[in-house]
Each structure stands twice: as C-alpha cells, then as structure tokens.
Amino acid sequence: MNDILDELHWRGLVAESTDEAALRSALASGTLTYYVGFDPTAESLHHGNLVQLVTARRFQLAGHRPLILVGGSTGLVGDPNPDRERQLHPPEVVAGWVEKIKTQVSRFVSFDGPNAATVVNNLDWTAPVTAIEWLRDIGKFFRVNKMIQKEAVKARLESEIGIGYTEFSYQILQAFDYLELHRRYDCVLQFGGSDQWGNITAGVELIRRSDGDVVHAMATPLLTRADGKKFGKSEGGLTVWLSPALMSPYAFYQFWFNTLDADVAHYLRVFSFRSREELEELEKATVERPQAREAQRLLAEELTTLVHGADETAKVVAASAALFGRGTLAEIDPATLDAALRETPHASLPSLASYVDLFAATELVASKSAARRTIDEGGAYVNNERVTDPDATPTSDDLLHGKWLVLRRGRRNVAGISLE
Template sequence: MTKHMLEAGKPATPLKSETLQVLLERGLVNQASDLEALDARLAEGPVTVYAGFDATAASLHVGHLMPLMTLRWMQKLGHRPIAVLGGGTTQVGDPSFRNEARPLLDELKIASNVSGIRRCIERLVSMDGDDGALLVDNAEWLTEFRFLEFLRDYGSQFTVNRMVTFESVKSRLDTQSPLTVLEFCYMMLQAVDFLELSRRYNCEMQIGGSDQWGNIVNGIELGRKADGRKLHGLTVPLLTTASGAKMGKTAAGAVWLHPEHLSPFVFWQFWRNTADADVGRFLRLFTELPMNEVERLSALEGHELNDAKKVLATQVTAIVHGPEEARKALEQGEALFGGAEELLEPTHVLPRIRLSEGLGLLELLVLVGFAGSNGEARRLVEGGGVRLNRQVVDDARRQITAGNLQADDRLALAVGKRRKALVGFD
C-alpha cells in the first residue's frame, strides 16, 4: 500500500471534499492510505470514521487532542465519529515506538480507566441525535474469540514477512529489544477492530497518530481480503513544539484532559504559557476559530502576543472542559497574573490539617504541579525561582505553617513569571 505524505501541507492536485480541505488547513493531516480515493469518497457524502484509545491510564492527555479534534471537525462537517475504547486491546498492549513492553493491567483497572476516558471523549464529540457519535469498547468482540477460531479466521490473512516490515516491530528487532508474541499480535487485533466496525456500523475510515500507520494499513488490507471492502486511513502529525520537542508534559507529568487529574485552571495555564513560536500552529490545531481570526492572532507580536495566548488557552479549555470552566479559568488567570489574588477562588485546595501535620515547600510544589518530584522542586528553590506570598524563598527545608497564610487564609505560590497558584486550605 502506498503511503501518501503531504509536502508543505498541500496535496499534489486540488481537493474535491470540504472535509480534507479543512483538515489540511488546520494542520491535522500527516499521511493517508490513498489520498485521491479518500478525497473522492468524502466528496460523495458522509462517512463513519473511528479512532481508538487504549485504556492505559485513567485519563486521556493533550496528545490525544490531535485525533479527537479530527473526529470533532469531521462530525461538524457531517460525518459520524466512533470512539473505540480499548478494553480488549489494552489487555495486550501496543508496542508502537516503545523499547519495552507496556505493563499489563488487570481487568478492574482497565474498566476503571475506560470510565475515565469515556468522560474525556464525551466532551469533545456530540452524542446527540440519530447521527451522534458512538462510544464502543472493543472488548465486546475481542473477548468473544476463541484462540483457535481467531487463528483460523484471521491468521491466514496476515504474513509474518509483512508484519516485520512495520516500524513498531522493525524498531524492536533492529535494537534487539525483546518483542513478545503477545505484542506482535497487537496489530492483528487492531486490524480486526477495523473489520468489525466496518461490518457493524459501515465504518469506512480510521484516524490515528503517526505511530499507528502500520496498524491502520493492516486493518485496511484485512477489510479488502476478508470482505472486499474499500477502507481508508489517515494519520495526524506527532504533536511537537516548534523546537522539535515532544509536547504534552510538564515537570509534574502529562497534561491530562480529565478534570480530576488536572484542574481546568492548570490546564488553561499550560496553554497560556505556550512558546511564542507555537501560538499560530496551536490556534489552528486546537481551536475552532475561523482561519482569518487565527491568522490575525498569529500575526501579533511583542506584548500583544500574550492576548493571543489567552485566546488559545480559553478556547482549548472551553472545548475540553466547557465554556463555564474556561470563563472561570480566564478570570483566575487575569486576576492571578494581574496581582489581584484577593478576587480569586483558590486554584488548589488542601486539607487544613496538612498545616499541622507538616507540609514542606518541596512537597507543596509537587502537589500544585510545578515539579514532578522533590528533587525537581529542590532545584527550583535553590535556583531562586520560587516565590511564596511574593517573596523569594531559597531554603529547600522551608516548612509551611498556618503562620505563613495571608489574611485570606491562602498562599500565593509562583515559579518564575509564568507559573502561579493560589492555594487554599479547608
């Protein structure tokens, strides 16, 4: 199968479908299995399209916004999205671009993770109406297979010769890293997902990250061999910053989409702190602003670029957490960075008993997400970058007590100029 890459975000010939035009304009297309055929099919009318999300954590993270925004745009343009929750495939573990096997999770943990991921997805795509998005769990069909039945029905449709050429396998073999039979079979399971979805829901298209290319191709080929179906695949780019670094992590870890794992304000602040060089691209990728407004905001310079960052942060937060949470986050940000903490609700709330039990400054930095470990927090303090109630603190052994609270029983904590928190105690 030919892999169609796009040079400078433009296809070789003019596109017929509005859908591909929009996705390309927003920067959401990296590869397509057959760009001309996909364009022609999308121009004919609505398609059902899916993206899969394995339940390896209790929340999706900001990297998942790429396929989710693609599903969201396609739904707005008349297509029907399916989000597949990987209750079945998570039991195996995707080896793509990993040097070692993923830790295997038990069924209870997977079920709990599926529940959290469902909450993330329901905000981003609409479930309403006859053509609303579907959420399905691939455990529905994968756990029904018997081993010999699976091998007889599908094993003959795959060749080892072909499977070892895919990057997820080839990279392991090239580095002589162990690759279990369990992981090797993952691409077969994902291919069966595509076939099952095409049979059950007439799904014709799969979306995935660039690391899923081999898995997507296997599904397309299985649909052709088993049922004579014409299926399509599209990958989104790897999410990186302008510097080339992989995006989506802070010192404290992943930028989660679930509010119980990362508060809407901290999520907003992450986007508000976007590097200048990334603002324009992120406005295209992660907001639904008209392109003329995106271009206007992208052209801002100097201090005015901060206004574009606030728009970016508020727009993305509204999509992920809802307009009301976005409004509150913007108000918190304006007050906190404007020095009007007294107007704010706390960005973080801790049990008041912590003040009497013993709460160190290093632990506090970790709890609010400014550091991923006590060691990282220590380096911040010793580097002179930490302020408590607007005063620089350079003692890493500093303990937080009730006497440190401001008149409103809160603490103002900051690292540098771009990360601030207001900590309350109840």
C-alpha cells in the same frame, strides 16, 4: 458537505492517506462513518490524544458520523513500545479506565442529530472469539514478513529484550476492530496518529482480503515544538492530563497560555475551531504585539472550555486575573485558588509570621533584607493590598478560605502561603 480534507491540510493535520482522491470522493458523496480509537493505558487521556479528539470533532462538524472506540481489549495487550515491554494491567483496572475514558471522549462529539456519535468498546467483539476462531478466521490473512516491518516491532526485534507474541499480535487486534466496525456500522474511514500508520493500514488490508471491500485510512502528524522537541514534553517529562483529578483546570489553562510565540500559531491551527480568517489575524497579532499574548489566551480558553467546560474556564480566567491584581481574590472558590497557588512558588508554614519572613519563605525575594527593601519601596502586596510595615504580621482574618495568603512582588511575581 464542507471540504474537510482541504481544511485539515490547511491546519497541518494530514500526514498520510491511503488514496486521497478516493477519500475525497467518499467524503463528498454524503455522510461517511469513521472511527478513531483510544487505549486505556491510564485513568485519563492526555495531550497526545487531543489531536485525534479535535479531528474527530472536525469530521462530525463537516457532516460525518463518528465512532469513538475505547480499547477494552487492546488496552489489555498494549501497542508495542519501541524500547521497552508494556506493563500489563489487571483486567478490572483496565475496565475502570475504560469507563473514565468513555466520559472524557464524549465531551468532543455530539450524540444528537442524524450523524450522532457512538462510543464502542472492542472487548464486545473480541471477548466472544475463541483462540481457534481467531487463528483460522483472522490470523490467516496476516503475513509475518509484513508485520515485522512495523517500526516499533522492528526496533524491539533488534533489541536485547525482543518482543513477545502478546504485543506482536496487537496490530491484528486493531485491524480486527476496523473489520468489525466496517461490518457493524459500515465504517469506511479510520484515522489516528502517524505512529499508528502500520496498525491502521493493516485494518485496510484485512477488510480488502476478507470482505473484498475498499476502505480508507488517514494519519495526522505527531506534533513537535518549533525547536523540534516532542510536543508537551518538558525537561521533566510533563504530561498534560485531561482529567481534573490528575491536572487541575488551572494548571491545564496555564500550560497552554505559556505556549511559546514560535508555536502558538501552529497549535491554534491544530486545536482551535475558529475560522481561518480569525486565526490568521491572531498570527499577525503575535508578530506585531507579542506582549499582549492574544493568541495564547484564545488557545488556553478554547481548549480549557473544550476539555473542562465553560464554567471551569470562567473560574480559571477569574483566578488568573485576581492573582495579578485584576480581580477579587475572595471570590475565587477554594479548589481553584488552591490549584492556582500550587502552580506558583509556595510555602506551607505552621503559623503566620511577619511579612518579611513570609516573602523570604516563598523565595519571592533572595533574602529577608531584600524582602524589607521591596516592602519599603512599595512593591510588596498580600492579597492584593500593598504592605507598608515589614514587621507587621497578618491575622487569621486575612487568610483566604481560612488557609491561603497570596503574595505578590511587583506586577508579575506571585507566590502562596498556606497554613499547615
């Protein structure tokens, strides 16, 4: 077995553990079964789940057996939010989300070999339990004075809205998951984000009190940017969805490619599966040749491949190059081109107009006179061909896939025109 804990520490992925020496010994003694869970709070997972998904993959690559839990029951209840009550979704909606998320998590682990992964749904063992059985057999092990110490619960108790019993009982449900997985699969390690630490350790304690067994827990830190802001959050509250239906592979790629120099080394350690030596070379390159953006390119390509597959990544990379004059636009498939141009300034027009009007409509230039000046100076391109006559009008034959024109000012400023 590889020393996975040392690797996780180097990558900055260990925030808490119950007994690291005991965990290290358990990991070294042979194949260990572990689990990590994801609640279906939407039809897709997002950037906040990526740390746990890649950590699950790391443990499996080190020789351990993953259980990936999708919370069909916990998703019906909702982990307490510190500042507002959770919206409860209809059971049939949650069930649909469970199936979609099962497909997403399956991309990150292998289902072959001696340590093959298993995807489980906690509704399978919670649904048959009656309320009386729940209170007598599970609830008796929990102390309310400890439960209210959880940060989110404490915040809600001190607020005007308070907290209902439904959300308050969430940590018992999650602890019950660990107990059931321990009994069914001999699972002895649960990990998750540090904001879940109270729920995770509740499971450790439940197993000790009910079965007398010692199991392990670990938490990864919540990611922040170099400026201290929450990872993945922009001024507009951007969510980086893993589903291509909610965020195109092109937009996903661009999000990671636009990572700041101050953050990229840390993100590579967390998310990349390249060796320590390779990543240290990239860190050095970021300092010495920041304009090359080598680290950002690797981060974007590796994560897009992991989430969307190699074929989609190849399309995205080709589209990114072609948009800036380093490839053939006509070879980009319609869906990728559409997604790429929607990430740029773009305008939708009822009909084609002169090049001056087109450049002004996309706001690549400040005015029509500025557009004319850009064309006269040789800095205007449409579909990667230099525009020489500002008053000429493109024809329908110039439209890519019968719909789009790609406008470019200079080397770096790109926009799109589409016909309504």
